[in-house]
Amino acid sequence: MKHSAEMEKDELERQYSPSRWSPRMSADDVIKAHVKALKEGTEQARSLAQTLLSVPYGEGEGEKLDVYIPRTNSLDLPLVIYIHGGYWQFLGKEESGFMAVPLIDKGVVVVAVGYDIAPKGNMDLMVSQVRKSVVSVIEQYSHISGLYLCGHSAGAHLAAMVLSTDWSQYSITPQIKGAFLVSGIYDLLPILSTYVNEPLKMTQEVAVRNSPSQLVPQLKLSSSDCHIVVAVAENDSPEFRKQSEEYYKTLEASGLNVTMEDVANTDHFSIIEQLVDGEYHLTKLLLKMMGKS
Numbered sequence: 001m002k003h004s005a006e007m008e009k010d011e012l013e014r015q016y017s018p019s020r021w022s023p024r025m026s027a028d029d030v031i032k033a034h035v036k037a038l039k040e041g042t043e044q045a046r047s048l049a050q051t052l053l054s055v056p057y058g059e060g061e062g063e064k065l066d067v068y069i070p071r072t073n074s075l076d077l078p079l080v081i082y083i084h085g086g087y088w089q090f091l092g093k094e095e096s097g098f099m100a101v102p103l104i105d106k107g108v109v110v111v112a113v114g115y116d117i118a119p120k121g122n123m124d125l126m127v128s129q130v131r132k133s134v135v136s137v138i139e140q141y142s143h144i145s146g147l148y149l150c151g152h153s154a155g156a157h158l159a160a161m162v163l164s165t166d167w168s169q170y171s172i173t174p175q176i177k178g179a180f181l182v183s184g185i186y187d188l189l190p191i192l193s194t195y196v197n198e199p200l201k202m203t204q205e206v207a208v209r210n211s212p213s214q215l216v217p218q219l220k221l222s223s224s225d226c227h228i229v230v231a232v233a234e235n236d237s238p239e240f241r242k243q244s245e246e247y248y249k250t251l252e253a254s255g256l257n258v259t260m261e262d263v264a265n266t267d268h269f270s271i272i273e274q275l276v277d278g279e280y281h282l283t284k285l286l287l288k289m290m291g292k293s
C-alpha cells in the first residue's frame, strides 16, 4: 500500500494533468488533437493573413515573435499579444497564430510571442522574455490604438506576470488595456513537487517570486486601468478551477476591474482552440473588449 505522502502526490499530479480531465477524448488523444488544431489553425492564419514572421524582440535565438496584420485603413488599430501555453515546456510560436483569422477580419493586429521553454529556459528567463516582448511591440507599433494580452494555461501565468511588472527598469511603461487569462496557473507552489517541475527545476524561492498570486499589490500599481478577464473551463480540474477563482477573488478584493468567465462545455484545451471561430463566446468577448464587435 502507498503511504499517504505518495497518495497525495498522485492526486496532485492528476489535478495538474489537464489532459486527464477532458470529457472528449483520452489524455493522449486530447494532447495530440490540441497540437494538431493549433498547428493547422496557425498554418491557415499564415496563408490568409499578411504576416511578419520571426521578428526579433531581443538578442536570444528564442526571442522572436510573429505578427498577423489586418487589411484595413482604420486608425483604430488594437493589437493583441498571444502568449502560448504548454506548461512552460511544450509548444511555441509556430502553433500560436491560430486565433488570428477572426481577429484580423475585424481589424485587430495579432502578435504570437515565442519564448525559451524549459529545459532551455527557466521560469525567470521566460517571464523576463515575455515582458521584453511587450516593450518591443510597443516600441515598434507606437501607432496602435490599444494593447491587449491573451494567454492560455502557462501563457496566462506569463500574461499575469506581465501585468505584475515593475516597469522602472524598462525603457517604457506599457499601458495594457485588457488581458484575457485563460485556464491559467497563478500560484506556482503546488506544482513544485509534481512532474511539471521536473524540467523547470524551480526552487521555492523561484516559485514565490514568479507567482502572480503573490504580486497583486504590484499589479495594482502597474495595471490599475486594465480590464482583466479570468476565464476557466467547465471541465478544467478542480485545482485549476480553484487557481482561477482564487486569483479572480484576490484581484476583485483589490478593487481591480476584473471579470470571471466560467466557460460552459469546454475543457482545458477546447477553451482556447475554439478561438479559431469568430462565433465562439470568448472570441466575441475579446473583440468586444477591443471595441471591435
Ligand SMILES: N[C@@H](CC(=O)c1ccccc1NC=O)C(=O)O
Residues within 6 Å of the ligand: 016, 017, 018, 019, 020, 031, 034, 035, 085, 086, 087, 090, 091, 153
Ligand atoms: N501533462 C500535461 C501536458 C500539457 O499540459 C500539454 C502538453 C502538450 C501541449 C500542451 C499542453 N498543455 C497546455 O497547453 C497534461 O496532462 O495535459
